[in-house]
Amino acid sequence: MLKHGILGLLNYNDMNGYEILETFRHSLNHFWNAQKSQVYRELTALENSGYIQGSWVEQDGKPDKKMYSITDEGRVELAQWLSKDEKESVRTPLLMKVFFLGEKSIDENIAFFMKLKAANEIRYQAFVEADQSQDYYSDELQDLYRSMFWGFTISYGRKRVKMTIEWCDECIAALKEQKK
Amino acid sequence: MLKHGILGLLNYNDMNGYEILETFRHSLNHFWNAQKSQVYRELTALENSGYIQGSWVEQDGKPDKKMYSITDEGRVELAQWLSKDEKESVRTPLLMKVFFLGEKSIDENIAFFMKLKAANEIRYQAFVEADQSQDYYSDELQDLYRSMFWGFTISYGRKRVKMTIEWCDECIAALKEQKK
DNA sequence: GGTCCCATGTAACAAGTTACATGATTCC
């Protein structure tokens, strides 16, 4: 999965591992938290598969870097992945915990949902700020059509966070009702 | 993660691997898709850690089964997990694909979102049916308070699917707008 | 002198996926 994300980014521009990580942090972080160690590992794997090609570049005042570019095979692989259906494998750690919350008291659980709500309200603010920098990203992606899909992922994230806040409210209300 | 789910179930009732798998399929499947091979592997690991204890039971007309029960150490571990904050590690494969959809044509992408919408409409129906069997589950869980949290997970799932459908509509509308 | 940026990784472990493998009984 991360593999195809990296392929997708390299299809836009040549990059080194560090830049890929930065891009994840800036643009994809709201739906994908990439680990440094995994990115470098995947880059090696992708190069071994022939999907990308790296070459060392010397810099002055900065460490050497390994720049990667996508190969024709890589572009084929990317296109195939994009055309394949996403089979949703559901896995929501939060709900696993919620399912077993019956072991704790009503008050503890009200506190649980309040905390969750607060965390999501902070995330909601981050999305509002992301919105305001969309123009910046449109430039960076150098393509209006492409930046549209970045916008779709942001809008999904915003909806999801908003939905989670509403759900917390409903859970809190139900718990308070139970308390009576 | 699955580890704690199993611990949680065994805290409700003694079960064998097969029953755990069935329970996942019936009650937790909308947020956690458990693999057979992983469940059996985790059971072995949990027993080795001393969190659960298994014993073989002979049956007639059916294969022998290994029944597991939670130990005191297991209960401590479960309580600790329940009290710990869930640090949200975001990872949405669907959005990874959407982010790179700029490589495909508008028409292909409209088709993509229509298909996704249709799949989620089917899932929505499944939630409506799940609702109607909530009474059945209340009995099964033998505890109204506990079944409340099962209800919370269902309501989250329903909201999420509904949200996804709305998001698809918005994406389709935006793509059609672009086409003009 | 300390922190941030740039830049690369390794090692060990934990968790999830896919395919394979077996076998009795019951119901149609």
Place this chain on the structure above:
DNA sequence: GGAATCATGTAACTTGTTACATGGGACC
């Protein structure tokens, strides 16, 4: 005779996590 239910797993692989490890240059 075939499918479904009950029941248990192994093996190989892929993916993700956590901690460790290094080091120069810029800026305050």
